[in-house]
Amino acid sequence: MQGPGFLEKRKINAKWTLYPSGPDIISALKKGEADICYIGLPPAIIGISQGLSLKCIAGGHVEGTVIISDPKKKILSECSGIKEFFMQFSGSAIGTPPKGSIHDVIVCHILSRCGILDVEVKNYAWADFLSDAINCGEISAAAGTPALVVCSKRYGNVRLAVPPDSLWSFNPSYGIVAMTDIISSKKEILRRFLSAHEEACEAIRKNPSACAEMVSKNSGMFDEDFVKEAYNISPKYCASLPPEYIKSTMKFADTLYSLGYIKEKVPENLIFDTSLIDSIHKEKHHYNSPVSFKDESESK
Structure with missing residues (x-):
């Protein structure tokens, strides 16, 4: 524009x-x-x-929300479904932009729907911090925009775990x-x-x-x-x-x-x-x- x-x-x-x-x-x-x-x-x-x-x-x-993760974790296509994918983060944290953002709501909704109670959703003021948080072990995965994927793959050791068409249709x-x-x-x-x-x-x-x-x-x-x-x-x-x-x-x-x-x-x-x-x-x-x-x- x-x-x-x-x-x-x-x-x-x-x-x-x-x-x-x-x-x-x-x-x-x-x-x-x-x-x-x-x-x-x-x-x-x-x-x-x-x-x-x-x-x-x-x-x-x-469909602009994706999930990136620590490369040691399975990506969605390696799991039986979205529940198995999220269950692997039990006892750890998933990062998102601030509470109330679309990325935060999508992650919280899926965790609630799947009955997964022991995964923390950690909110960050800036999405820029998410890749570094994965690399330093603060979180195991993060939800954000496609730009997060590109940036994280360029400057960090992460991979695209869930593509944008696999989280919430439309x-x-x-x-x-x-x-x-x-x-x-x-x-x-x-x-x-x-x-x-x-x-x-x-x-x-x-x-x-x-x-x-x-x-x-x-x-x-x-x-x-x-x-x-x-x-x-x-x-x-x-x-x-x-x-x-x-x-x-x-x-x-x-x-x-x-x-x-x-x-x-x-x-x-x-x-x-x-x-x-x-x-x-x-x-x-x-x-x-x-x-x-x-x-x-x-x-x-």
């Missing part, structure tokens, strides 16, 4: 701020430091349950959330912003190599190969809010309630406003569309 053309041609001048995690973004929204955000849906639901007036107005990415790793007063008062700006968002998602799907180059240049934090590898691990990008996305999110809402993250269930109408994105993205969702990592020039 910060690349050339996406926002400029729509006459949008946005100020971008990076936060360590979803819960940190919710804190920023409470302080009035942001109007629109890219965020995993569980922390957004927690914010709504605490009285924050916001709604999800677009999708973005699904989990809403991020969507676009806006404060309700902005939704009411800035509809036309939001419509243009979501149009740019859809164009950016399409660009990732159709030419991820060019997008990786753009992200590398704009961020100054990652090289092009790093971004391409992260895309390749979980390339499920789309701006739409299809029934599958909403259904998965509502399953999270139930899980947040049953695990004690929220005191009351939050209904769908308080979480979603699909009106804007439905007017922009009218076709079937593209979350499962194939992605080619060939350069655009090669396909001509």
